[in-house]
Amino acid sequence: MFGRRNASNVLPVMWTVGELEIPCTRHDTGGSFGGTGTRDYLAMNPNGRIPTLRDGDFVLWESNAIVRYLCRRHDGHGALLPRSEEGYALADQWMDWHKTTLYPPYIDLTWALVRTEPAVRDRRRIEDLQAQTETGLAILDKHLARTGHAVDDRFTMADIPLGALVHRYLNLEIERPAFPHIASWYARLSKRPAFIEHVMFPFGNDPGEWYRLERETP
Numbered sequence: 001m002f003g004r005r006n007a008s009n010v011l012p013v014m015w016t017v018g019e020l021e022i023p024c025t026r027h028d029t030g031g032s033f034g035g036t037g038t039r040d041y042l043a044m045n046p047n048g049r050i051p052t053l054r055d056g057d058f059v060l061w062e063s064n065a066i067v068r069y070l071c072r073r074h075d076g077h078g079a080l081l082p083r084s085e086e087g088y089a090l091a092d093q094w095m096d097w098h099k100t101t102l103y104p105p106y107i108d109l110t111w112a113l114v115r116t117e118p119a120v121r122d123r124r125r126i127e128d129l130q131a132q133t134e135t136g137l138a139i140l141d142k143h144l145a146r147t148g149h150a151v152d153d154r155f156t157m158a159d160i161p162l163g164a165l166v167h168r169y170l171n172l173e174i175e176r177p178a179f180p181h182i183a184s185w186y187a188r189l190s191k192r193p194a195f196i197e198h199v200m201f202p203f204g205n206d207p208g209e210w211y212r213l214e215r216e217t218p
């Protein structure tokens with residue numbers, strides 16, 4: 001697996017690897033580690049982005065596609081796979097919603113805060129991105145009120161990208177509205193050893209901290 005550990009799109013992949021106990025070597029790539037612009041890397045992933053998975057001769061990019069692949073390929077005991085076609089389709093739905101609706105304002109918010117020096121932060125833009133992120137999270141909160149998880153009344157692959165994003169959101173230095181159902185779901189996720197190991201580590205509050213922690217994470 002190619003990708004620096006602190007990348008928001010690497011978190012779900014490594015969390016999945018941890019849940020399924022898949023033997024995996026992660027190569028620090030991207031960010032301050034570089035390596036995404038080489039000819040060999042671009043041959044694997046023409047986007048020059050991370051994560052990229054190499055499983056034998058098979059190469060795959062797009063983090064949520066990698067999570068789905070790992071589950072189909074390596075989840076022999078059905079630990080993370082939904083139990084029906086409908087359940088799988090609903091997991092797909094929430095994972096696509098994560099990537100297309102919830103993630104864009106959240107990642108822009110992260111950049112506007114953590115990846116921008118405090119002195120030059122754009123308060124109005126930050127407020128706007130916070131509001132957009134909260135709109136998405138309110139939808140998730142209402143959904144979790146019904147089932148307690150993204151699909152199937154139990155933890156599945158669909159909880160993984162959502163949970164990784166929510167962890168980061170909850171650790172941004174901002175004021176937040178209460179999302180009670182997200183809070184109780186997050187408390188349950190926080191007891192999972194793979195979540196603790198691969199997601200719940202500090203990522204900093206400004207560019208200096210971010211880069212220091214990027215180099216410090218194992």
Ligand SMILES: N[C@@H](CCC(=O)N[C@@H](CS)C(=O)NCC(=O)O)C(=O)O
Nearest residue numbers: 007008009030031049050051062063
């Ligand atoms: N949709 C892609 C997005 C990939 C992406 O933009 N990854 C970021 C890190 S989260 C990246 O490659 N940034 C450049 C870098 O780290 O060098 C996915 O989910 O895998």
